[in-house]
Amino acid sequence: MADETAEAPVTDPARLVFDEQALALADDVWRVARRLTRDPQAAEDLMQEAYTRAFRSWKQYTPGTNLRAWLLRIVHNLAIDNARKQQRQPEQLGLEADDYYLYDRLGGPTVADVDRLVERLSPGPVLEALGQLSLPFREVVVLVDLGDLSYQEAADVLEIPVGTVMSRLHRGRRVLKKALADHAGGETA
Amino acid sequence: MSAHVRSEQCLHAQRCVQEYVDRTLPAEQVAIVDQHLAVCPCCVKCYGLEVGVRSVMRKACDEPCPDALRAELRRICDDCDCE
Ligand SMILES: [Zn+2]
Ligand SMILES: [Zn+2]
Numbered sequence: 001m002a003d004e005t006a007e008a009p010v011t012d013p014a015r016l017v018f019d020e021q022a023l024a025l026a027d028d029v030w031r032v033a034r035r036l037t038r039d040p041q042a043a044e045d046l047m048q049e050a051y052t053r054a055f056r057s058w059k060q061y062t063p064g065t066n067l068r069a070w071l072l073r074i075v076h077n078l079a080i081d082n083a084r085k086q087q088r089q090p091e092q093l094g095l096e097a098d099d100y101y102l103y104d105r106l107g108g109p110t111v112a113d114v115d116r117l118v119e120r121l122s123p124g125p126v127l128e129a130l131g132q133l134s135l136p137f138r139e140v141v142v143l144v145d146l147g148d149l150s151y152q153e154a155a156d157v158l159e160i161p162v163g164t165v166m167s168r169l170h171r172g173r174r175v176l177k178k179a180l181a182d183h184a185g186g187e188t189a
Numbered sequence: 190m191s192a193h194v195r196s197e198q199c200l201h202a203q204r205c206v207q208e209y210v211d212r213t214l215p216a217e218q219v220a221i222v223d224q225h226l227a228v229c230p231c232c233v234k235c236y237g238l239e240v241g242v243r244s245v246m247r248k249a250c251d252e253p254c255p256d257a258l259r260a261e262l263r264r265i266c267d268d269c270d271c272e
Contacts, residue, residue, distance in 0.1 A: 012272065015272075019266050022266075023259075023262060023263060023266060026254040026258075026259055026262055027253045027254045029254075030252075030253070030254035030255075030258070031250055031251070031252070034250070034252065035250060040255075044255070044258050044261075047254070047258055047262065048258075048261060048262070048265060051262045051265050051266070052265050052269070055265060055266055055269035055271065056269060056271045057271075058271070059272075122245075123245055123246070123248060123249030126242065126245050126246050126249060127246075127249050127250070130246065141246075144211070145243055145246055145247065146246070146247065146250050150213075151211070151213065166207065166208075169207065170207050173207070173239070173242060173243075176242050176246065177238055177239070177242045180238070180241065180242050180245065181238065
């Protein structure tokens with residue numbers, strides 16, 4: 001009985017595979033974590049918490065499923081906890097904008113050269129507008145547009161219906177488009 | 190405010206823009222939208238903006254995980270001996 005635990009623990013090879021795959025996704029997870037937090041330091045804390053939790057509960061991950069989505073779910077849960085602690089105002093979208101307003105703002109109904117339009121748009125106003133979206137809307141935009149999750153994967157991560165993902169995405173992007181259009185429309189004649 | 194007439198096809202294109210850009214729109218709907226975009230400069234601009242906001246955001250957020258943090262994550266990994 002006394003000798004029972006004498007042997008050194010051998011690391012499960014599956015654990016090593018998990019470790020490398022999870023660490024290889026650090027850039028992807030960072031992109032999302034960074035936009036769910038106010039500043040880089042908060043994002044670093046969130047990343048460390050998330051990876052600590054991920055390594056501890058690695059056995060709950062099913063190999064062959066989307067590991068990015070699995071990690072982002074952990075990030076989401078932690079971000080929600082943090083937001084609760086800080087007692088942020090829930091569900092507040094900010095400005096509403098009619099889609100057609102945006103196009104009118106960019107000038108009359110002429111064909112826009114999409115590439116030139118994008119070139120003209122600077123990231124500042126979009127990032128600012130993104131930071132001002134309330135968490136439920138920001139999360140959907142960030143998970144789909146930056147985390148490359150499908151509607152269904154985002155719905156699973158957030159535990160909300162796919163239809164809710166789509167409507168939040170629509171409304172969230174609309175706010176960003178308005179920020180862009182106001183900016184682009186304002187600086188050109 | 191521009192006073193151009195928004196047709197039924199324009200409204201349809203507007204309803205589809207998100208799924209079109211996210212490539213989740215059924216193929217037959219894509220064909221209908223494409224036909225409309227070929228003749229409606231206004232909707233082309235709408236779609237351009239939808240694509241534009243995404244690409245501007247992706248470009249702006251394309252910063253890699255800081256090296257020091259990456260090293261810290263590796264350390265967290267090595268320290269964790271959960272079976
Ligand atoms: Zn149209
Ligand atoms: Zn139109």
